[in-house]
Amino acid sequence: MQYLKIKDEILLQIEAGSLFTSGQKLTSGQKLMSERKLAESFNTTRVTLREALSLLESEGKVYRENRRGWFISPAPLRYDPTNTTNFHNLALSQQRIPKTELINAGMVPADKHIAQLLQIAPQTEVIRIHRVRYLDERPVVLVTHYVLPDRLPHLLSHDLSASLTDIYQQHYDILYQQTHYRIRSSSLVADTAAALRATSGCAAMYIERVNYDQHGQLLDCDLEYWRHDAVIIEARAIRQL
Amino acid sequence: MQYLKIKDEILLQIEAGSLFTSGQKLTSGQKLMSERKLAESFNTTRVTLREALSLLESEGKVYRENRRGWFISPAPLRYDPTNTTNFHNLALSQQRIPKTELINAGMVPADKHIAQLLQIAPQTEVIRIHRVRYLDERPVVLVTHYVLPDRLPHLLSHDLSASLTDIYQQHYDILYQQTHYRIRSSSLVADTAAALRATSGCAAMYIERVNYDQHGQLLDCDLEYWRHDAVIIEARAIRQL
DNA sequence: CAGTGGTCTAGACCACGCG
DNA sequence: GCGTGGTCTAGACCACTGT
Incomplete structure (x- = not known):
């Protein structure tokens, strides 16, 4: 060996x-x-x-x-999916330099998986936002947001390289509150790999979240592909007894 | 290609x-x-x-x-670290056949990392329990528990291939309540790999938890190395606004 | 344009699983 | 003991990066 x-x-x-x-x-x-x-x-x-x-x-x-x-590899970002801190502030609080790059955004019909997450019929038009996030000039995560257009009208007219959380709050008076998340180990292929300057087959951490507002209404979901060495999940939970 | x-x-x-x-x-x-x-x-x-x-x-x-x-690869086990369901019941509820194998258990001095997690001085003696868990005869996770002996006296005299949660509850009137967990992508090496019949370098999902009882007192921590394809984390969370 | 990483070939030996 | 997976060699070509 x-x-x-x-x-x-x-x-x-x-x-x-x-x-x-x-x-x-x-x-x-x-x-x-x-x-x-x-x-x-x-x-x-x-x-x-x-x-x-x-x-x-x-x-x-x-x-x-x-x-x-x-x-x-730099130290991983400590990331709490149950916390509302946006990426920008999270990075800054850990002495890292964040950057968000908008890849593209527009309306698309929801595929089967997205439709299920958002509890809508397949082919319903939703807002899709592709973004890549950087830490210290290194691309670390590809984030795809799928947003219900009824809940966030004219969302596409805002600056989408800014924090979605902030846009929701400032322009729509909507807060993230409940979230349902899934985490699994995965790998990067083709476009996903390219967006992070990785090669096909590169190990990744996949995080999928469905987000609800302060009234318990479904808002959006987001699918995140992290370079596996760039993130560590950290959360507290009170268990339901 | x-x-x-x-x-x-x-x-x-x-x-x-x-x-x-x-x-x-x-x-x-x-x-x-x-x-x-x-x-x-x-x-x-x-x-x-x-x-x-x-x-x-x-x-x-x-x-x-x-x-x-x-x-x-079989379908992954859906695992909610915020839920109290023990491994045995979790597996059964997903139509999988669970098995727990005790590797060894005993008193050991806490190393630096464990001492930090359990908030004790390094070298303090703690209970360590190594176990391998199977789904349908396939070893999927190596779990190491470190337990504070003051909180769980004579723990080692119980049947440790059973659920710790159950032992805590039935013999000590202690319930898991709050938990602090970390998840990161990792890999299996040497003994860890061998215990799961894997080769060195095999991708893994690493989950680390610190558990507290119904009074908020620290109980134990556990370090879990999962075969990365055998598990998917799934949880709900209410965010602190 | 030089050098690099990505990919691929055609072998080889050994230790181990399994029958 | 056969076949297998684990490991290793010594090359090769090409597409792309960086200068």
């Missing part, structure tokens, strides 16, 4: 500050040396070296950007 | 019921043909075939047991 030894060795050298392309010692976001150089330095082939790196990747220690190389 | 095509092709053939070792058509837990046969049937090499299978594995469609082969 050569790749296990190589994996541990890489970890050590990362902590020691070697292995970097540049001479810097920052342990976050730094790029590693090229695979060929790493393979040579461990006296092995690229295949075995990539095995070791993939292991580190699955442990959340390093990550890959498609065709750009391997990087040290 | 041959492996993407092979991946899709395998999915199709699985749904059609081919590719199995036996002639059966059950889509759950079935073993696939050997890698060499699969590689030959797709006219490729084992390396590329394994690339395709790994992709399916990361999508939760198939899983591997160490040196035993590839199997179709």
Whole structure:
């Protein structure tokens, strides 16, 4: 099991500050040396070296950007799906620099899955908003919102790179209150992967939420694909006895 | 991108019921043909075939047991960390056959991480219980409980393959009430992997909980390593406004 | 344009599961 | 003991990144 030894060795050298392309010692976001150089330095082939790196990747220690190389993973964002704090403030409160990029937004017919989540008939027109969110210039999550247009008329005329929570509150007097969420391990494919500069098959954390307002009315749902090393869910709950 | 095509092709053939070792058509837990046969049937090499299978594995469609082969993933268990239902009843309510195996139990000094979770000094003696849980004969999660011995005296004298929740309630009049949980994507290594018949580096869902009783007193914590395709978190939450 | 990562080939050996 | 999965080698070509 050569790749296990190589994996541990890489970890050590990362902590020691070697292995970097540049001479810097920052342990976050730094790029590693090229695979060929790493393979040579461990006296092995690229295949075995990539095995070791993939292991580190699955442990959340390093990550890959498609065709750009391997990087040290920054600390994950602590994310509480039961809290109303928006992404922007959440990131800032953890000393991270947030950015939201609007990919596109418009009306689409709800597919079967979305229709079920929003409790509407399939093919009903809903608002769909695709956004990518960044932490410190790294794309970490692809978020797709599906919004009931009856509840939020003219939503598309607002600045959708801002927080939806804020728009709801300021322009519609609507607050998120109850939420129903699902979390599972998944992977990024095709477009989803590309949006996060990842390769197909990259491990991901999938979070799906259905949100209700302060009157218990269904508002929207959102589907989030996180780079798996970029987030850790953290919540408190009082159990129903 | 041959492996993407092979991946899709395998999915199709699985749904059609081919590719199995036996002639059966059950889509759950079935073993696939050997890698060499699969590689030959797709006219490729084992390396590329394994690339395709790994992709399916990361999508939760198939899983591997160490040196035993590839199997179709059963539907995941829906798991609500805010609910008190024990594993046994949860599984039964979803038409699954549960089994709990006690690996070992005893007193150990708390390491730094456990001490922090339980709010005690490092090296304090606590009860540690290692258990593996099965669904339909498949090991799906390795659970380690760390219990404060002051709160649960003589706990080790009970049958620890039963539900801890039940033991707490029946013998100590203690109920789980509040819980603080963390969820992140992780991977299985060495012993942890072996306990679930997985290989080192296998993707996992890591769940960490700190549990409090009906009086708000800290009781125990538990660390759970799930096979990532075997579980989906599902919870409702009222947000604090 | 040079170098890199992504992908693929065609083998090989070994330890282990299973019959 | 046979076949299997786990691991590893030594190459190769191509598309893309970064300069």
